[in-house]
Amino acid sequence: MARAATTADAFNAIAEPRRRHLLDALAGGERPVNDLARELGLAQPQVSKHLRVLREVGAVDVREQGRQRLYRLNGDALKPIHDWVKAYEGLWSDRFDGLDAVLEELKQKEEGDGDDD
């Protein structure tokens, strides 16, 4: 039996860069696996493997249409991760904006010192 996906599992699932690529590719809407394989430049079995991991944590849903399997994003499952990464990136972005200001001042000071030599 499939165990319930936890937030931590979902973090893991999106830790892999190609899986995040897949999620990005699915952000525009539902797509078949061969289409995704072409976009990522990967073999279809590889893409299917990544999609299976994403499906296990509920990050994507799949449905059959004729002979095709169509994948789409499940936004709810991704929200906690998305929120955390965004908040954490926001924290560091704000820190680094402050650091930029300090760097500008240090650069100017250094140039000033250079002129004095």
Place this chain on the structure above:
Amino acid sequence: MEMTTSGSATVELPTDEQILITREFDAPREIVFKAFATAELVRRWWHANRGEMTVAEIDLRAGGKWRYAMVADGGMEVGFHGEYRDVVPNERLVSTEIFEGYPDEVAVNTATFEEIDGRTRLTILVEHSSKEARDAHIESGMEAGMQDAMDLLEEVAVSLR
């Protein structure tokens, strides 16, 4: 991998135990290192405009200690401390980090400074001892974010009273 837009930090989760933060700066690495590892300069940016930094102590040598603390706008005080394990000026800084809210868990942070054409790429790799500890960091961060929102709500509620 996609290029980051300048001005924003990128966060990745490369393995079960790791968090990786990357950002480029428009300055040579000597200057970035100085701003990153000098207490009175850290005081000016580490708070991320989320409160007031109350402690910034840096003893920059292998075995030397550091401690940062701030009072967040909601009134909550948060502290972090650790010890430097490896200090290579302008290149690399390896230190332990303990979030004082979870004193049993020690993470190891490696900050690497790479200069390319006068610009500096800073990467900070946070390595936890286990996946559980990494996820606890992530989840405590979520709770803290939630807490901020609750504090804000409380302030609004109080002002309406």
